[in-house]
Amino acid sequence: MMHDQEKSKGNNLNDIISVEHINKELGKRQILKDVTLAVQKGDIFGYLGPNGAGKTTTIRIMLGLMTASSGKVTLLGQDVQIDKVRQKIGFVLEADGLYDNLTAYDNLMFYAKLYDIPKPTQIVDKILKQVGLADRARDKVSTFSKGMRQRLALARAIAPDPEALILDEPTAGVDPTGQIEIRQLMLDMVNKEGKTILLSSHNLDEVQRICNRIALIHKGQIRLYGGLEQFKREMGQGGLIIETPEPVRAETLTELQKLSDVSVREQKDGVLILNVGKNVEVSDIIMLFASRGVKIEQVKKQEASLEEMYTAIVKESEEK
């Protein structure tokens, strides 16, 4: 599912990251096939996909670590291969890139100098406070937990005051409290500081909570691309939970499924869960039950989750 207006989008002035029709081959293997996406100013853009789908390769191309076999990638309107462009892009990669033998402070100072940050000592002190590591500034990174390392990697990403952040699983291995803090930090960066974030994640709940737009890549191809809310609307209401005093009889369920876009997900202990499409009127279902003498105690709507969308799309492309 891809919105036409999104698919045909060219390089727009609002595009902070623009990927246009890129292909990537490594040997005989095609890693990316005609990938097009744009991350616009103020977006928290969720980049989803199973392992090996091509997410990391896309990110590596965005950061100039790899070159696309064909197609064009720009950051802030400039070719990604120009090293200076990355001055305005912060990143967190799968490997955190921190030096174990150096302290947290020295790690940040090292990167601050590579980014030519003016007054780096003040900035580093401020950022360490921001990510809650000020009291561990002089400790070697080798003594840090995974969560602390992730926070330090995020500190490194935001230290140069970048216009955009490319974050690959920034909350991986972080405890729930830490995850909430990192999410809040990301939201603040976008809402208060006007930054833009591309967030690659396996955590669909996280993406659903904070992203406004998403792209789903599978087997090197973009399968879903656009606004998250719009997808939810298009996917339909998701589920309908109907509680009944007695289990609904099989004949009634068969008749129910004759309605278009309705299927039974499960029935257990007087709770019937239906998958319903966007054009289905709940009143039609209630009327049908009433005509068959089924008593209804409660009806609840269940919104289509990103997880359902994700699973459906991945399954669909697996079957192709």
Added chain:
Amino acid sequence: MNKIWVIARKDISETFRSRSTWFIILIMIILAFTYISGYESHIKTLTNQQDVNAYSGGFLNSLAYVLPIMYSIFICSAFANYAVIVDKAKRNIENLMATPVSIKQIWLGKSLAVTIPSIMVGYIVAILVYLAMAIILVMPKTHAFIFPSILAIVSALIIVPTLIFSIVCIVTYIQLIITNPRIASFVFSGIFIILLFGVNALGGFGISLNYFVWIYLGIAGICAAISYFLSFSLTKEKVLLSSKM
């Protein structure tokens, strides 16, 4: 240039925080004992004081030529681990390449990070060993302190660093682009062995040690030319794909 120094300084600081660095320095000092036995066994055969003085002068001069480069190369093989191999194994190099730094700056930074501490440590140990040999071993026989020749000093101060840096550039390049960067350490080991045995071999052929200056210069020139041509083929993608993915 600034970013090259930033990379080099960070790697150098990491190198000196490691215990293995100090272990290597100890090994180098122990290696110096092989020269003591060689000198002692030959000097016993000499009866004439003039012969003793001449042999002692030649002996110390050869040390002045060989020790700085031999020790520096030996340390290079260990320090190169920190600069490239560990960085690739931990995938820190991927993060480094994603910063606004070019691959050539990284290459030069890493090469300097290996060259500078190697030369510093190599020289300090070489000077200490030379002084120990000259004062404790040779002075009781010659009754005078023997300074190395001017050419040996020029070689140590100018030509050796140039040669070391040009060799390190090639080895660093190999380490950056091959999947098993430890293979590149064999290059250092090879050079070390050639130097260790080459001096004796050249001496055996009656070739003056002063020729070392020209040999060093020739090798440095060839390595610099090779590095220049290699620089065109180095890309971030090559480094990334040869790293642990």
